[in-house]
Amino acid sequence: MNRVDVLMEAMPYIQKFHGKTVVVKLGGHAMVDPDVLDTVIQDVVLLHYVGMKIVIVHGGGPEITNKMKAMGKEPKFVGGLRITDNETLEIAQMVLVGKINDGIVSLIAKFGAAGVGLSGNDGNLLIAKKMAMQKIMVNEIEEEVDLGHVGEIEEVNPEILERLLESGYIPVITPIAIDRKGLSLNVNADTAAGDIAIALNAYKFINMSDIDGVMNAQRTRIYHRLNYSEAMNLIKDGTIVGGMIPKLSACLKCLDNGVRHCHIINGNKDHNLLIELFTHDGIGTMIKKKS
Numbered sequence: 090m091n092r093v094d095v096l097m098e099a100m101p102y103i104q105k106f107h108g109k110t111v112v113v114k115l116g117g118h119a120m121v122d123p124d125v126l127d128t129v130i131q132d133v134v135l136l137h138y139v140g141m142k143i144v145i146v147h148g149g150g151p152e153i154t155n156k157m158k159a160m161g162k163e164p165k166f167v168g169g170l171r172i173t174d175n176e177t178l179e180i181a182q183m184v185l186v187g188k189i190n191d192g193i194v195s196l197i198a199k200f201g202a203a204g205v206g207l208s209g210n211d212g213n214l215l216i217a218k219k220m221a222m223q224k225i226m227v228n229e230i231e232e233e234v235d236l237g238h239v240g241e242i243e244e245v246n247p248e249i250l251e252r253l254l255e256s257g258y259i260p261v262i263t264p265i266a267i268d269r270k271g272l273s274l275n276v277n278a279d280t281a282a283g284d285i286a287i288a289l290n291a292y293k294f295i296n297m298s299d300i301d302g303v304m305n306a307q308r309t310r311i312y313h314r315l316n317y318s319e320a321m322n323l324i325k326d327g328t329i330v331g332g333m334i335p336k337l338s339a340c341l342k343c344l345d346n347g348v349r350h351c352h353i354i355n356g357n358k359d360h361n362l363l364i365e366l367f368t369h370d371g372i373g374t375m376i377k378k379k380s
């Protein structure tokens with residue numbers, strides 16, 4: 090394709106997405122290569138300049154795990170959620186707020202736009218309650234586990250985000266919420282991102298991870314398009330397991346609550362965000378309510 094064809098293919102999408110709100114979740118596994126992260130943020134800045142209202146929600150699970158190990162702590166997860174004691178919460182805040190969030194905001198500045206870093210306590214953005222005890226099986230006996238400072242989101246107050254977007258900033262959100270007493274809680278970044286997309290009545294929710302899209306059980310092909318019931322069936326029949334479950338569940342909740350399109354794409358490859366949004370075929374998986 091020549092260069093003009095590329096731009097012409099993008100034009101109807103640029104028109105359609107102008108002024109629309111798009112929530113991009115950047116997973117920890119999608120931020121391991123600093124050079125690729127540079128291209129992801131460059132893409133975000135381009136989307137901003139073609140008139141889309143972009144909100145970034147980031148994770149950082151692998152970096153929290155590394156820091157915990159370096160400090161002699163063994164990370165433990167129940168149902169994909171990190172058991173978070175006092176010290177783990179401090180480590181998570183240090184990594185998520187102090188390092189990753191700040192790093193993304195600086196990269197946005199490097200590429201010529203203005204980001205604003207936020208946690209759940211800024212503008213009461215994410216209000217959560219401590220997650221209930223979780224049941225697990227130990228030697229075929231059911232036991233209850235306390236996850237510690239892990240939150241379940243109860244309320245999202247998007248006003249602060251709307252004001253920032255109106256003023257031309259790109260909000261960058263870290264997945265730490267507060268409870269009604271003002272205490273911090275660690276929340277899963279996929280869930281936080283999906284809930285924020287719903288609260289903003291976003292047009293799109295894009296989840297960037299370390300895999301090319303939703304794949305079949307043998308992991309030999311990607312589903313480029315899925316509708317709601319097809320996605321639901323892939324969870325039920327066990328094709329989707331592990332870390333993909335919260336991602337797809339967040340997508341289904343978004344579709345149930347007015348978000349028009351959800352995408353799961355690989356954030357470890359240069360410019361996948363632009364290819365997914367501005368080409369007819371896309372590159373990852375797009376999920377819509379109806380096909």
Ligand SMILES: Nc1ncnc2c1ncn2[C@@H]1O[C@H](COP(=O)(O)OP(=O)(O)O)[C@@H](O)[C@H]1O
Pocket residue numbers: 115116117118119148150297298299300302303304305306328329330331332333334
């Ligand atoms: N059907 C599936 N298609 C694609 N990935 C899947 C599927 N089922 C499970 N996965 C797993 O989900 C992982 C993505 O989740 P996770 O590692 O938690 O990502 P992140 O850290 O970006 O949030 C993939 O790397 C893959 O191993």
Ligand SMILES: CC(=O)N[C@@H](CCC(=O)OP(=O)(O)O)C(=O)O
Pocket residue numbers: 115116117118147148149150151153169170171181239240264275276277278279
């Ligand atoms: C409660 C809980 O598990 N919180 C996550 C928050 C970060 C996250 O979700 O990061 P990814 O998107 O990279 O997985 C954690 O501590 O790892």
